[in-house]
Amino acid sequence: MKAFFKEDILSDNELLGQFQQGSTVAFEALYSRYFPRLYQHAFKMLKDQDEAQDLIQELFTSFWIKGRELDLTTSVSSYLYAATRNRVLNLFEHNRVHDHYVSSLGEFLSTVEMSVDEVVIEKELAEIIESEIKQMPSKMREIFELSRKEDLSHKEIADYLAISDKTVKKQISNALKILRMKISYSLVFAQACIEFIN
Known part of the structure; x- marks a missing residue:
């Protein structure tokens, strides 16, 4: 049977508030609550397990560093999903630009x-x-x-x-x-x- 913790019944905003006051347990609760969901969300777009896992891990690392200063005007859920989508889009753009440059360099030299x-x-x-x-x-x-x-x-x-x-x-x-x-x-x-x- 899964162990029950009081953090499990707290809302996202309550957990965020406690985290911003210095609670590591509250951060861990948000991590446990959202990591699997965000990973699945990223994986659907990236189609790569390792990239999806690395991306969400980096997202939570950033959240750990910057989260105490956040003044959200939206829900914690909306913020995390939007941050995930933005990171995926940035990854697509970086890879697209890089791949295009490497693959087309020779053709560029010969045709322009x-x-x-x-x-x-x-x-x-x-x-x-x-x-x-x-x-x-x-x-x-x-x-x-x-x-x-x-x-x-x-x-x-x-x-x-x-x-x-x-x-x-x-x-x-x-x-x-x-x-x-x-x-x-x-x-x-x-x-x-x-x-x-x-």
Whole structure:
């Protein structure tokens, strides 16, 4: 039989109030109440168990840090669901921008008419990305290159390397995280250089 705690019968707002007054137990009660629901909500959108779990864990980490200062104009439930959706959308956007840039860079170089200086900048960006890939741990690099250069599916990579789909997804996710910051900086730098040239 499940143990009964008084926090189980408190409302979300009551738990939030106690948490904001310093109650760790109240935070744990909100965590237990909402983690499974928010995880399912994120998983329906991401279709990836690890990403969904990491995302909700990060959400509650942020809630632990910032929650004591929150002055909600909506319910705790609405706030947490909205925060989950926003984090999922941000993740989609980051991955979409990154994947589009990596996959289209070669095509961009071959089809767009550019000045000599612009071509040099684009080649430098490509070299930066390749350098970052080469510095990845060997297994991560192998999986990432099979995915992005050989265009193999997660299952094909898993079968080829005799590892699980889950491992493939996690390694690609980690590789994207490593590249994301470098690419974001490089894109901003390149745009600034092109504007200066023009």
